[in-house]
Amino acid sequence: MMYQYRILAYAVFFFIEAILYLLPGWMPSTVPFGVRIPPEFAGDPVLVRLRHRYRQWVVVLALVMGLLLVLATRFLPSPGGTMLLSSFLPLLWLIVGYAVYYATRRQLLAIKTKQGWYEGQRTAAVAEIPEGAEADRSRARSQWLWILPMIAISAVTLFLALWRYPHLPAVLPIHFGPNGQPDAYARKSVAVALIPFFTQLGLLFVIGLSMVFTNRMHTPLNPAFPRTSSVQQRVFRSRIVIALGLMGIATALSLLTAELLELRVLPPQITAWGIGLFPVLGLAGVIVITARTGQLGSRVRVEAAEQPTGFVARDDDRFWKGGVFYYNPEDPAFWVPKRFGVGWTLNFAHPGSWVMIGVVLLAVVSPLATHLF
Amino acid sequence: MFISIDFADDKPIYLQIHDQVIDAIASGKMFPGSVLPSSRQLAAEFGINFHTVNKAYNLLREERYIQFSRKKTAVVSEPLMNETLLQEWDNRERTLLAELVARGVSRQDIVHRVGRLLDSVRLSVENGSKGGEQK
Numbered sequence: 189m190m191y192q193y194r195i196l197a198y199a200v201f202f203f204i205e206a207i208l209y210l211l212p213g214w215m216p217s218t219v220p221f222g223v224r225i226p227p228e229f230a231g232d233p234v235l236v237r238l239r240h241r242y243r244q245w246v247v248v249l250a251l252v253m254g255l256l257l258v259l260a261t262r263f264l265p266s267p268g269g270t271m272l273l274s275s276f277l278p279l280l281w282l283i284v285g286y287a288v289y290y291a292t293r294r295q296l297l298a299i300k301t302k303q304g305w306y307e308g309q310r311t312a313a314v315a316e317i318p319e320g321a322e323a324d325r326s327r328a329r330s331q332w333l334w335i336l337p338m339i340a341i342s343a344v345t346l347f348l349a350l351w352r353y354p355h356l357p358a359v360l361p362i363h364f365g366p367n368g369q370p371d372a373y374a375r376k377s378v379a380v381a382l383i384p385f386f387t388q389l390g391l392l393f394v395i396g397l398s399m400v401f402t403n404r405m406h407t408p409l410n411p412a413f414p415r416t417s418s419v420q421q422r423v424f425r426s427r428i429v430i431a432l433g434l435m436g437i438a439t440a441l442s443l444l445t446a447e448l449l450e451l452r453v454l455p456p457q458i459t460a461w462g463i464g465l466f467p468v469l470g471l472a473g474v475i476v477i478t479a480r481t482g483q484l485g486s487r488v489r490v491e492a493a494e495q496p497t498g499f500v501a502r503d504d505d506r507f508w509k510g511g512v513f514y515y516n517p518e519d520p521a522f523w524v525p526k527r528f529g530v531g532w533t534l535n536f537a538h539p540g541s542w543v544m545i546g547v548v549l550l551a552v553v554s555p556l557a558t559h560l561f
Numbered sequence: 562m563f564i565s566i567d568f569a570d571d572k573p574i575y576l577q578i579h580d581q582v583i584d585a586i587a588s589g590k591m592f593p594g595s596v597l598p599s600s601r602q603l604a605a606e607f608g609i610n611f612h613t614v615n616k617a618y619n620l621l622r623e624e625r626y627i628q629f630s631r632k633k634t635a636v637v638s639e640p641l642m643n644e645t646l647l648q649e650w651d652n653r654e655r656t657l658l659a660e661l662v663a664r665g666v667s668r669q670d671i672v673h674r675v676g677r678l679l680d681s682v683r684l685s686v687e688n689g690s691k692g693g694e695q696k
Contacts, residue, residue, distance in 0.1 A: 314565040315606035317598060319590060406598075406606055414563050502568060502608070521605035 194261050197273040199468065201257055203475075204278060205250040208285040210479065212239050214530060216486040218410060218501070221293045222511040222527040226500045227412045229305050238292055245288045253281050286512070289528055293511045312499035314414040316406075330426065331399045334433025338395065341440040342388040345447045349381050352451040356381065361450060384447040388440050395436035402428045405532060407484070407525045411499040415492075420485030427481045428531070431474045438470025483530045562590045566607060574609060578617035583626060586637060587682045597627065597635040 212220065217230035221238065229235070260273060300306065360380050361370030374380045402425055410417040445462035448454050481487055507516035514524050517537040526533045534541035564581045566574050585591040597603070600618055604611035618635050621627045625641045661671050 311568045312565050313568070313607040313609070314563050315598075315603055317562050317564060317585075317591075317603075319562055319595075406602065408606055408608055409563075411565065414565070418563075497565075499565070499567070504608075516608075518610065519605070519608045520601060520611045521608060 193273060196464070197257060197261065197277065200278050201254065201281065203471070204281045204285065205246070205253070207475075208250075208281075208288070209243060209246050211528065212242060214478065214482040214487065215528065216410070216482070216484055218412065219527060221289065221296050222505075222508055223293060223296045223300055224501060224503050224505055225300060225305055226309050227496055229300075234299055235296070238296055242288060242292045245291075246285065249284050249288065253277075253284060256280075290511055293528075297505065306500075306503050309500045310498060311502045312411040312497075313501065314409045314411045314499075316409060316414070316418050331396070331403070331429060331433075334399070334429065334436065335392070335396055338388070338392050338433075338436050338440045341437065341444055342385060342392065345385045345388060345440075345444045346382070348444075348451060348453070349385060349447055352453065353378065353381055356451065381450070384443040384450065388443050391436060391439055391443070395432050398432050399429050401523075402432065405523055407521075407523070407532070408501065411501050412496045413494050414497065416490045416494045417484070419490045420488045422485075423488045424481055424483075424485035427477050427485075431477045434473045434477075435467075435470045438466040438473075442466040478530050481530075484525055564603075566609070575613050575616040575620070578603075578614060579620050582617070582621055584682070586626060591637050593637050593639045595637040597637070599634065 215221075218225055218227055220230075220235050221242070257273075257277060260277065264273075356376055358376050359373050360376050361372065362374045362380060362383065363370065363372035379386075405425060407421065409421070442463050442465075445466065449456055449460065449463070479487075504516070507514055507519070508527050509515050511527060512529075512533075513536055514527070514533060515536045519535055519537070521535050522538050522540050523532040524535050525531075534544060536542075562585055564578060564585075566577045568574075570577060572580075582591070582597070591597075597618070598606075600614035601611045604614045607614075618627065622629065622635075625638055627635045628638045630636050658671065661674075
């Protein structure tokens with residue numbers, strides 16, 4: 189029973205630690221450790237030293253956390269231990285990782301201020317205005333490349349469920365333990381038989397919406413290298429769409445496997461593995477894409493080298509509370525690129541962000557509430 | 562095409578945006594029918610107040626370089642020229658020319674300079690950049 193939970197716990201552990209270790213290499217060179225610096229300091233020995241120190245700490249703490257994990261999987265009684273593994277430990281790893289980031293950021297901020305890296309810099313901002321409409325249209329088409337397989341998988345799921353429905357027993361399993369043994373049941377109805385399909389529909393909606401938003405996400409260009417950062421951000425957006433597509437297809441396949449399990453089409457030992465396998469494969473693909481792209485396409489090589497314009501972005505460090513939360517009432521932007529991470533985060537000074545948080549909280553709390561009452 | 566604003570420049574930001582849009586139209590990077598991003602979107606990209614971008618757009622509209630479509634998007638207008646506008650331009654240009662004359666720059670020099678500036682404005686059109694001829 190505990191066996192597969194352990195594998196999952198170790199997988200999450202390696203996933204989190206690997207990302208913590210690699211993340212500094214994925215960030216744009218002008219925002220190392222969440223600190224905005226002029227491009228001429230991007231190769232400064234101070235940064236090389238800080239990056240080295242950050243990685244040493246991540247490795248040392250990963251060893252400690254790994255030991256904790258081994259002890260937890262060995263000695264904790266299984267039901268409580270499972271809860272601990274699945275919720276508390278990953279949170280602890282994230283907090284420890286954040287602490288290392290925060291300490292490194294503080295050091296860099298102090299050095300930047302003391303040595304006056306931003307003094308006498310000419311600050312500017314650059315925006316790009318599309319010259320033609322063709323580029324936007326071709327990007328919109330590329331979304332369908334990823335949405336269509338998801339629709340096909342959902343259709344297969346629906347077809348299988350309706351085809352097998354008359355042959356199903358009066359009571360259907362709706363939840364399974366890690367080795368494919370059902371541990372919750374419901375009376376037979378079309379709605380219950382179609383739970384995986386409805387989940388796929390919801391997923392399709394969320395992924396499709398995320399793709400549309402991703403393609404519309406226009407974030408500030410680097411004024412020092414506007415042409416380069418424009419190309420990089422375009423590649424970044426299209427890679428994020430691919431990553432979303434991969435994750436969507438993987439999850440849809442996982443749900444199809446869940447439907448097969450529910451319908452008893454395949455032996456439960458096979459399908460139980462399939463449910464977990466597809467998301468892991470999808471996640472692995474997403475990590476490879478991210479590692480090759482970097483935040484805002486910072487790892488994308490642009491053929492034509494660009495001379496620095498002599499301008500730098502405004503110093504916006506003070507708007508990043510704790511190095512991760514952006515709060516700037518003067519900035520009309522709703523989405524802003526993450527300061528230490530890949531993707532976008534909210535401008536918490538924007539009124540819309542509170543609506544967003546409310547919606548997410550509601551989505552998280554309402555299933556819990558219905559579960560409790 | 563890129564629009565950049567220099568925060569240290571004495572020229573107000575809305576005028577910097579305004580001038581660069583006119584420059585883009587002159588050089589053929591934008592042409593009648595070209596759509597400008599919404600003032601909110603452009604402001605978010607710059608990280609500045611959207612009223613500043615609105616101010617630039619409103620000035621451009623008053624000067625008939627752009628117009629707002631029914632969906633309130635800013636679109637570059639067909640070029641407009643009339644006697645009043647020419648008269649206004651003459652007045653401004655006369656002051657600029659007078660500055661050089663007052664400082665003793667020769668007529669030949671002035672004509673040469675003006676010709677060179679005019680060439681630089683029209684450079685991208687003659688280089689066959691996409692734009693004007695597409696429409």
